[in-house]
Amino acid sequence: MTQAMTRALGMMSGTSLDGVDAALIETDGVRIADFGRSAYRAYSGNESAMLHGALGQWQDGPDAAEAGALSVAAHAALADGFPEAELVGYHGQTLAHDPGGRGTHQAGDGAALARRLGRPVVWDFRSEDVRQGGEGAPLAPFFHWACAEWAVAQGHLPRAPVAFLNLGGVGNLTWVDPSAPAPEAPGACIAFDTGPANAPLNDLMRARRGQARDEGGALAALGQPDEGAIARFLTHPHFARPLPKSLDRDAFPDLAASVAHLPDADAAATLTHAAAAAVAAGLALLPQAPDRVLVCGGGRHNGAMMAALDARLPARVAPVEEAGLDGDMLEAQAFGWLAVRVLRGLPTSGPGTTGAPGPVCGGRISHPGRG
Ligand SMILES: Nc1ncnc2c1ncn2[C@@H]1O[C@H](COP(=O)(O)OP(=O)(O)OP(=O)(O)O)[C@@H](O)[C@H]1O
Ligand SMILES: CC(=O)N[C@H]1[C@@H]2OC[C@@H](O2)[C@@H](O)[C@@H]1O[C@H](C)C(=O)O
Incomplete structure (x- = not known):
């Protein structure tokens, strides 16, 4: 009916x-x-x-x-x-x-x-x-199933598992099987909060430059990520926890401290790559890697963030507009x-x-x- x-x-x-x-x-x-x-x-x-x-x-x-x-x-x-x-x-x-x-x-x-x-x-x-x-949390995942189902019906996506990555203040990812009959069906959705996304970067920009964000990722694009700081960040217990898992906005206070000594551009690049490295760490816990990660949320407007994801994820990364959806x-x-x-x-x-x-x-x- x-x-x-x-x-x-x-x-x-x-x-x-x-x-x-x-x-x-x-x-x-x-x-x-x-x-x-x-x-x-x-x-x-x-x-x-x-x-x-x-x-x-x-x-x-x-x-x-x-x-x-x-x-x-x-x-x-x-x-x-x-x-x-x-x-x-x-x-x-x-x-x-x-x-x-x-x-x-x-x-x-x-x-x-x-x-x-x-x-x-x-x-x-x-x-x-x-x-x-x-x-x-996260609660958007069941909706991601509906989006995948819609995009397949519209001919925007093949009927194959796909991941939705939201980059807001915090990041979250959903692996979706659009062949599942309903979002609550076993195996239809696997979801989790990836880690900090834009929030630490925004906080850095506010503190150092009096700006709300790193517009387009322009500052991060001028810097080099500190891989040592990123490796230490990845030792946070969140990354070893099994899926699913959620996060508070300010769950990573040590991350900001770890870039305090860096020049502005390197600090921004480090926080940007840390967000991408967190996504990669989460993807590694999925039973099956998606071949496409569709990005929504404000972070997809940050070119340096998208480049960092491209470099660090074992999947193709594209804005969710590729599936006919509005990522904002x-x-x-x-x-x-x-x-x-x-x-x-x-x-x-x-x-x-x-x-x-x-x-x-x-x-x-x-x-x-x-x-
Ligand atoms: N043009 C841009 N350049 C760089 N960063 C941007 C741009 N537009 C948006 N952002 C980033 O995206 C953030 C807003 O993203 P979004 O609206 O998806 O987050 P949210 O809804 O607040 O968070 P959450 O998903 O955590 O609930 C901004 O604070 C900024 O960091
Ligand atoms: C507790 C809370 O508000 N969490 C938010 C936050 O922002 C992103 C991530 O962390 C996600 O878990 C959630 O928001 C989205 C909308 C969700 O529930 O799917």
Whole structure:
């Protein structure tokens, strides 16, 4: 039986703390019928500074309520431009993530957003997975299965295993078999957080140059990576952990310290190559290497990062646009697609993606007027 399609708006504000992405998607929570328009709202300097100051805080932290209110207001302003969306998927701002300890914290009250928008909002996507013993992240992998299935149907990809690599503040990778009948089917998706991606590089650029990022990878392209520092970085326990696994944004404090003595360009090149080396270390743990790695997220705009991946991965590396997808909006689309899955009672994660013991139906639905 064919399920009705829902037009959902997915919204994501990632670990880079640069702003909020929003994108429309039409789906039954399994297949993608259509992608829609999208928008981005950058955080102001003050907003970004506020959120940076709140990083690491839990629900009872001194700035958590203010960060949550900021997040709700920013998302509401963006969602107002999408009156056609029947349902909203709201990720919230991750401030802390420690699935084996205190849990995971995405600031922002979805019930407040639902009241403000007068539309149902699906939110708190990660807690249930953590409660059931999973990592709570990454959650885009089931959507990567849907993207692969869509791209195969459109003739953009062969029906063969492929990997999606997201390079945000943190990196995550999904190995997908588009022949699998559903994302929760055993063997359909294997996913994990690769390591730091852009966050340490952004922090370096902010500290040394007063800039938000290494535009295009121009600075890193002028430097030489310190291979000794990269080899030490790869001794971090994360890289020996079995898949799947997730990370907090600031899980690698020693990495920044290891480039402190280097000139700016060499420091940028080292952090860029460290991100790529982390991906290579993760790929080596997969039972079957993909022959193509499709890159999404802001890091694919960094030429030095793409060159480093090309040099270090045993696979062909290409932006996800090669498969007809929008690499800047994939995560926002993911949370629209996941919102529809929550509405339909379908699983949002499972053993292959978060290490949960079985399929997990995560997410909470808040209806306007009902809380
Ligand atoms: N033109 C560019 N040149 C260099 N780097 C870029 C460019 N555009 C984006 N980036 C990098 O990508 C980052 C944003 O990526 P993205 O929006 O995918 O991350 P995010 O959604 O915040 O994070 P996450 O995937 O961790 O949740 C920027 O902070 C910057 O480091
Ligand atoms: C806890 C958390 O917010 N994790 C983010 C972060 O940013 C990238 C990586 O680390 C990934 O695990 C996740 O985001 C994406 C959207 C995910 O869940 O797939």
